Amino acid sequence: MDENAARGPWREAWSVFRRNYAALIGLAILGLVLTVAIAGPWIYPVDPFDIVAAPKTAPGEDADAILGTDYLGRDMLAGLVRGGRPTLMVGFFAAMIATGIGITMGALGGYYGGKVDAVLGRITEFFQVLPALLFAMVLVMLFTPSIVTVTFAIGFVAWTSMARLTRAEFLRIRQLEYVRAARAIGSSDSRIIWGVILPNALPPIIVAATLATGTAILFEAGLSFLGLSDPNVMSWGMMIGSNRNYLREMWWAVTFPGVCIFLTVLAISLVGDGLNDAFNPRLRTR
Amino acid sequence: MGALLEIENLQVEFDTWEGRVRVLDGVSLSVNAGETLGIVGESGCGKSMTALAIMGLVPRPAGHVTGGSVRFDGEDLLKANEARLREVRGHRIAMIFQEPMTSLNPVFTVGDQVAEAARLHLGLTAAQARRRTIEMLKAVHIPEAERRIDEYPHQFSGGMRQRVMIAMALVCEPQVLIADEPTTALDVTVQAQIFDLLQELRDTRGTAIVLITHDMGAIAEMADRVVVMYAGRKVEEGAVERILGEPAHPYTRGLLACRPQLKLGPGAVRTALQEIPGVVPPLHLLGRGCAFAERCGEAMPRCREQFPGESEVGPGHRASCWLLEAPEGRRAA
Numbered sequence: 339m340d341e342n343a344a345r346g347p348w349r350e351a352w353s354v355f356r357r358n359y360a361a362l363i364g365l366a367i368l369g370l371v372l373t374v375a376i377a378g379p380w381i382y383p384v385d386p387f388d389i390v391a392a393p394k395t396a397p398g399e400d401a402d403a404i405l406g407t408d409y410l411g412r413d414m415l416a417g418l419v420r421g422g423r424p425t426l427m428v429g430f431f432a433a434m435i436a437t438g439i440g441i442t443m444g445a446l447g448g449y450y451g452g453k454v455d456a457v458l459g460r461i462t463e464f465f466q467v468l469p470a471l472l473f474a475m476v477l478v479m480l481f482t483p484s485i486v487t488v489t490f491a492i493g494f495v496a497w498t499s500m501a502r503l504t505r506a507e508f509l510r511i512r513q514l515e516y517v518r519a520a521r522a523i524g525s526s527d528s529r530i531i532w533g534v535i536l537p538n539a540l541p542p543i544i545v546a547a548t549l550a551t552g553t554a555i556l557f558e559a560g561l562s563f564l565g566l567s568d569p570n571v572m573s574w575g576m577m578i579g580s581n582r583n584y585l586r587e588m589w590w591a592v593t594f595p596g597v598c599i600f601l602t603v604l605a606i607s608l609v610g611d612g613l614n615d616a617f618n619p620r621l622r623t624r
Numbered sequence: 625m626g627a628l629l630e631i632e633n634l635q636v637e638f639d640t641w642e643g644r645v646r647v648l649d650g651v652s653l654s655v656n657a658g659e660t661l662g663i664v665g666e667s668g669c670g671k672s673m674t675a676l677a678i679m680g681l682v683p684r685p686a687g688h689v690t691g692g693s694v695r696f697d698g699e700d701l702l703k704a705n706e707a708r709l710r711e712v713r714g715h716r717i718a719m720i721f722q723e724p725m726t727s728l729n730p731v732f733t734v735g736d737q738v739a740e741a742a743r744l745h746l747g748l749t750a751a752q753a754r755r756r757t758i759e760m761l762k763a764v765h766i767p768e769a770e771r772r773i774d775e776y777p778h779q780f781s782g783g784m785r786q787r788v789m790i791a792m793a794l795v796c797e798p799q800v801l802i803a804d805e806p807t808t809a810l811d812v813t814v815q816a817q818i819f820d821l822l823q824e825l826r827d828t829r830g831t832a833i834v835l836i837t838h839d840m841g842a843i844a845e846m847a848d849r850v851v852v853m854y855a856g857r858k859v860e861e862g863a864v865e866r867i868l869g870e871p872a873h874p875y876t877r878g879l880l881a882c883r884p885q886l887k888l889g890p891g892a893v894r895t896a897l898q899e900i901p902g903v904v905p906p907l908h909l910l911g912r913g914c915a916f917a918e919r920c921g922e923a924m925p926r927c928r929e930q931f932p933g934e935s936e937v938g939p940g941h942r943a944s945c946w947l948l949e950a951p952e953g954r955r956a957a
Contacts (some may be wrong), residue, residue: 347731347776452685515726521681522721523714523741523792537731 351541351616361612367605368488371598375422378533384416386572397590406590414594421574421595425602428489428573429555435493436554437547440500441536447501448508449563455505466498471560480567485568492557496550507539541617548610552603559599574599626818627654628832629717629800634692636670636677639685642908647673651692655800660826662847662864664840664879670856671836678834679719680709686870694801704768722805724785728777732937734761735773738792745796757883760791764821783814787821794825801825802834807842819845840879844868849940852876855904855915857931860939872935872943874920875900878927891904914946922947 355361384390391400393411398404405414438601447458477491512535520534561567562575563582573594581591636648648670654663663671676682678694680701694701696717702710713719718741721727729737738760739753748756754773761769764787777785786806793801803822807815823846826833835846842866843850850867852860852875860873871877878900902919914920917927927946935948 464784515721515723518681519719519721519727519789519792520729520740521713522679522719524710524712524744525714525740526710534729538729 351613355612355616358615359613360608361615364605364612367601368609371422371602371605372426374419375426378419378422378462382416382419384413384419386412386416386420388412389487390416394584394588394591396588405594406588408577408591409584409588414577414590417572417577418574418594418598420572421577422598422602424485424568424571424573425555425558425575425599428485428492429551429602429606431489432492432496432554432557433547433551435490436496436550437500438541439493439497441504441543442623443497443541444500444504444506445508445531445536448505449527449535450514451509458501459505462498465495468495470495471557474561475559475564475566478561483566483568485571488558488561488567492554492561496554496557500543500546500550503542504539507542508535511535511538541584541613545610545617547567548606548613552606552610555599555603555606628657628693628697629834630654630693631674631678632693632695633696634674634677635690636682636687637675637690638687640908642906645907646910647687647856647907648677651853651856651858653851653858653861654733655832655834657799657832658826658830660823660835660846660847662843662850663834663836663853664843664850665853666838666879666904668907669853669856671838671853672804673856674853675719675804675834675836678707678802679713679717680704711745712742713794714798715796716798717800717802718796718798719802719804720786720793720806722808724789724809726747727789728785729781730777733774733776733787734780738773738788738795741792742795756795757791760795761788763794763825764788765792766791782810783817786810786814786818790818790821790825792827794831795827797829798831800832800834802836804836805838808837808839815842816855817863822846830859840868840882852879855910856907857915857944858881860941860943860947862938862943865937866941870938870941872937872948873945874922874947875916876943903916912945 389411390413391403391407391411393407393409395403395407395411397406397414399406403413403415405418407413408417443458443462474491474495477494478487481487517530517534517565520530525534558567558573559575559578562573564580565579567573567576567579577595578592581588585592631654632652633645634648634651638645638647651670651674653661653663663674665671673682677689678701682689689702692702696712701712705713728734735754735757738757740751742753742756743750746756758769758773761773766772766784766787772780776791777788780788790806800947801822806822807818810818819842822833822849825831833846835842839842847864848864850864852867852873854875860867860871860876867876868880871880882899883939900919905915905918911928912930913926915927917923920927924946932944932946932949934940934942934944937948
């Protein structure tokens, strides 16, 4: 490619990201997890709720369950393969919900300032001082625990930091010259908020949303560990939660899903950090 | 009079920690089609605020327009609602800013940004807007416009970015162009090119230009008429030859004396001193008198007590200074 060809800020960020090994490793792990989550159930078509062998079979003891069985005799490997999809979906959609609420609240508060900002700021603080896990538990218990309610509950308690971040970015950007210039050509408020300021505020928001996905996965695991998850959906968190009473006899039943969660969240964090470096011009070394 | 843009007795106030401050006090001026009006003064004298007030862009919630009128084509813009103002902005009255380096949005191509105004006001399709944008970029003499339309602002030099800003401002063929220190951030050679461009556009399109600057050289080169502002008030107004040749207000004389190579006026202008002592006073400390009195070599006791009215010193040439009032006799007032 011609070095002088038009290069947008996004392409520029990618060229920095590409040279960040940690971020690339994170991306690779994430890609692997996604592939297994999407294609796994076809490659390894065992129902994770089926009892395939004796309960508490250790890994390697039974050819029918290579990674052993849980306290009911259900195949661990099948659970790991099937558990990726709901775990990632809860993480992703909860982060989307949190980002959506956070961007809206932060953008309106930061752009309009004054009374709007004061009211939205108080609402944000109200949600911020509630203990997040407890609040999410209450929300899940109010409605029946299902994958949808868990997702919404997590999204609903996790948006405050996103709102504050967005607000700070809007406060900074709204006084820049190009925002005044946009107003001077007659752009409307909504056009300036979503079409002019938001695209410039996106880089840190994308980083935060990425990291929020990891946090949401941990949150889901936490809720599942406490028994607040969809009983009909096998997720990694639920595997840990349902086997937690046998933790001393069956190291594998909690270790394998735990490692999966750990690797996934680690991968997401590495990608998030990589994006942060790529978007932050001060850290760029050419 | 039927001027295209007529500002009368404009007052703007700001809420600050020191209380409410009047940043514009009774500013009146007018611009005709095809004319260039220069507004000069030091930093903080209210030039840019005048421009923002015309556009209805006085920063909220701190700033308030508290009086006067801004009549554009017979319509008082201060009474217009926000939707109407958005129609006027960019379409009828456009503005270019001081900092071409930061006036363009870094995440969009320059073409997108110029086309935005055209799509907003002229209802053009994307393809039409693109064609119009290329025309405009050519009109402001950006070489290889067809290629550069897809480039990002960081790929443009300061002078080229200011050309893009001008293209953006003129794409809807506005009747008034407000240029707020359009060349302050540019090299001298580039400055001259931008002025040539503005003059060319004014002559071919009949656009009225309000040129805001602190540079008397720019005024001499560009303006037909000049308004001199000091601490939120208009202190002198007149045709450019009058202002440069026979400045009536001590502040205007001071500004002219600050230009070392200027040799326009006879005798009186030739001061050895190349600066006006002191600075513009903080606006919250303004008394009732003339704000320039503290820095004025010719100040009299009454200058500190009362602001002078406008005196006619020549055809279309007015200034606000006690020195110009009929001497002795009527001093009691």
